[in-house]
Amino acid sequence: DGGITQSPKYLFRKEGQNVTLSCEQNLNHDAMYWYRQDPGQGLRLIYYSQIVNDFQKGDIAEGYSVSREKKESFPLTVTSAQKNPTAFYLCASGAASGNTIYFGEGSWLTVV
């Protein structure tokens, strides 16, 4: 099946730990994105990548890091520097930047 796969669906992190959320797509899309959703805040862009080995910061990149070594994969690392990491994280991809994007099912991250 074609689509965007995020894993894990639920993740618990202890304070001070780094965690990595996986995002894989088999849609042959060039552009990939990471968003964060908090209640009442809508979707806020963390990082995006328009091509392999290149990525740009979004509106709330502090405390996060990404890599784009393969076209299909765009993992997001939530570092200990992120002060309020508990949120719902959404990965998305699109054929080209600015065009329609399609989302994965999301990952819940909770700090315990």
Next chain:
Amino acid sequence: DQQVKQNSPSLSVQEGRISILNCDYTNSMFDYFLWYKKYPAEGPTFLISISSIKDKNEDGRFTVFLNKSAKHLSLHIVPSQPGDSAVYFCAASALTGGGADGLTFGKGTHLIIQP
């Protein structure tokens, strides 16, 4: 500064009636607009889009209207069904300009369809 605004956090509509969700934007470079639907704990799903060269696009029960002079778009759902209860996000991009910044989203409107 919010470039895409959905001023109604929630909207309640009776089943069978028309639901109208509104969205305003401030960036005159935006030329491609989309609506997404989101259920709790799931990723948003793409509903319908419209290019700035059009003022209306229809897909089944969903119609999007674009008023460029007012920088306003709306999503009409007719007739509203219980499964339409969800959060709806408006999004925009400057596609002609290369879309380098991707999509800009509004904060969403929670649509509640009442039986």
